[in-house]
Amino acid sequence: MGLFDMFKKKEAPAVPAAPAAIEAEAGADVLCAPVSGKAIKMADVPDPVFSGEVLGKGCAVWPEDEVVYAPVNGKVTVTMGHAVGIMSDSGVEVLVHVGVDTVNLQGKGFTGYVKQGDQVVAGQPVLKIDRSVIAEAGYKDCVVLAVSNxxxxxxxxxxxxxxxxxxxxxxxxxVKRK
Known part of the structure; x- marks a missing residue:
């Protein structure tokens, strides 16, 4: 490595190939389930930040599968290993957050299929979760769907x-508009 090699811009890691998309009931004022499983009220999420609706109203799903899909058509605003933010084409800010305290895993057990700035369609895979890694760490794996605005x-x-x-x-x- 030469002296100037350390100043070269590093390439962003490649996004892994994603599984096939699924059909989704997309619409301007609806959010689709990001995973198959049991839907619960936001108040029943075992985390006070979500159950108190600090990050927005919505729901959560106890997953049966390990692929997490986009709940809306829109633009990816943030990716954080365990979470993806999407601004829907109709102006709904959506946070898809996997698990309780899973930020502590620092990305372990999560595979991202999108990056900030990507356009997504409802039903497109955005994350894969390794539920066994989450369980072994002692965390809950509910997938929260919050409307942050x-x-x-x-x-x-x-x-x-x-x-x-x-x-x-x-x-x-x-979502009901004013």
Whole structure:
């Protein structure tokens, strides 16, 4: 390595190949389930930040699978290993956050399929989670779906009965505009 090699810009790591997309019931005022599993009210998420709706209203899903899909059509605003932020094409700011305290894993057990600035469509894979890594670390693996700009809407509501098993890509949250 020469002296000037240390000043060269490092290439961003390549995004791994993602599994196939699924069909999703995308719409301007709905959020699709990011995973298949049991949908719960935000108040039932075992984390006070989410259950207290500090980061927005929405819901969570106890996952049955390990692939997490985009809940809306939009632009990826942030990726953090265990979480993906998306600004939907209709102006809904969505945070998809996997697990409780999983930030402590520092990315271990998570594979990202998107990067900041990417355009995504509902049903497109955004993350893969290794549920066994999360469980072995003693963390919960619920997948939270939060509308971080909830105050801009009249309502952000669960679109299914709590404790209902939902399929990834099906509507789980409805947003009502003011």
């Amino acid at each position: 909830s105050a801009e809407f009249e309502a952000v509501e669960l679109a299914v009965e709590p404790e209902t098993t939902v399929a990834a890509g099906s509507v789980v949250v409805k």
